[in-house]
Amino acid sequence: MLTFGIRIILLLLLIGGAIALIGDYVGRVIGRKRLTLLNLRPRYTAFAITILTGILIVFATLGIMLIVSQDARTALFGLEELRNTLTEKSQELRETKKELDQRVAEREKIDGELQSARANLQKAKLDITALEKTKDKLAREVEVSRKGKVLFKVGEVLLTSVIQAGPEKKKLEEGLKQILSAADAYVRSFGVEEEKHLIFMPPEEFDRAVSALQIRRGENIIMVAATRNALFGEEVPVRFEISENKLIYESGREIAETIIQPGLSVPEIEQEIKRLLSNTHLSARKDGVLPDPSGSMGSVPYSEILTLAKKIKGYKKGIRLKTIAKTDIYTIGPLEVDFKIYYQ
Structure with missing residues (x-):
């Protein structure tokens, strides 16, 4: 064919x-x-x-x-048209090749960044692992150091609260149990992690407190105090200390005073005011106002002290500055005071 x-x-x-x-x-x-x-x-x-x-x-x-x-x-x-088409296709091919080269370069760059990111991620994981090991080690060291630390000394007050005394035994028992629960929570606030109760009170001590409150009237102060030194993590043996919540200062009563001479600077006047507050706290404690477990009986904002100092600075002669009870102040506190200025 x-x-x-x-x-x-x-x-x-x-x-x-x-x-x-x-x-x-x-x-x-x-x-x-x-x-x-x-x-x-x-x-x-x-x-x-x-x-x-x-x-x-x-x-x-x-x-x-x-x-x-x-x-x-x-x-x-069609040769000329074919030649033009071939030229266009060649140009498109060159552009496509150029774009492909750019894409390849971008891909290589992304691959490099990805490889770097993977290396960084692996390094971060190793760092995290090392930090976790360090954290566990420090936690163990802290735990060991805490176990040898005296958390509460004998006689130290853990919590101060008030309860309404009276003959109703059941109400008194519920109130005292709530106070013990609050004391337990206070101990745990130091970082003690135990499932068991951290506060222990002998039943006879609890019954004694209930009996004492049954024969009392009015508002009474309950202080939870440690009966021996207690280490961190140990059960804290406690007792109740009961006292009457008496009226110490009626509203408006003068507590302490000081004399501020003219010509002092504002910072010097501030120091005089702070000294007066310190004497006020000492007088209140001497008269029977109880501080809280942190030792505080109340505080005055610094802005109020600064405003008062600037006001006194404007006087041309010496003044007598007194602290007076802002409201009725009882044994339980808090100690809230106002300032009163008198010309000499």
Whole structure:
């Protein structure tokens, strides 16, 4: 079987040969008969016929190629368009390659950053592990040091509260149990982590307190005090100390006083006011006002002290400054005072 291309070539050879043969025959006939074409001499007429024959061979060849071959048609009439398309595709290919190179570079950069992030993450995990080990070690060391520390000394007051005395035993028992629970919570606030109760009171001590309150009247002060030194984490044995919540100062009563000379600076006047407050606390404690477990009986904001110092600074002569009870003050406190200024 002959291929399509070989058959086309044979066809072109046959047609070209036939046309050449016909042209040669026509040329010889014209030469013998001395014919002319367009008033040309016979010799030139033969030349013209030969040229026309060659032209016909070319046209025939092109015609057949264009009829039977799409590639031939594209080569003759679409070559320029194909060349432009090829140029555009080449440009697109270069741009695509450039973009691909950029993407590859970005990918390599991201891979590098990812690798660095993974390394940092691994390092962070190791650091966290080391910190956790250090934390556990420190916690154990703190626990060991705490276990050897005296948390409460004998006689130290853990909690101060009030209760309404009277004959109702059940109400008294509930109130005292709430006070013991508050004391237990206070001990745990130091960081003691135990499931058991941290406060222990002998039943006879508890019953004694209930009996004492049954024969009393009015508001009474209950202080929870340690009966021996207690180490950190140990159960704290306690007892109740009961006293009447008496009225110590009526509202408006003078507690302490001082004299402030003229010409002092504001900071110096502040020191005089603080000294007066310290004497006020000493007098109140001497008269029976109880401090809380932290040792405080009340405080005055610094802004109030500063305002008062500036006010006194404006006076042209010495003054007598007194502290007076702001409200009725009982044994349980707190010690709340106002200031009163007198000219000398």
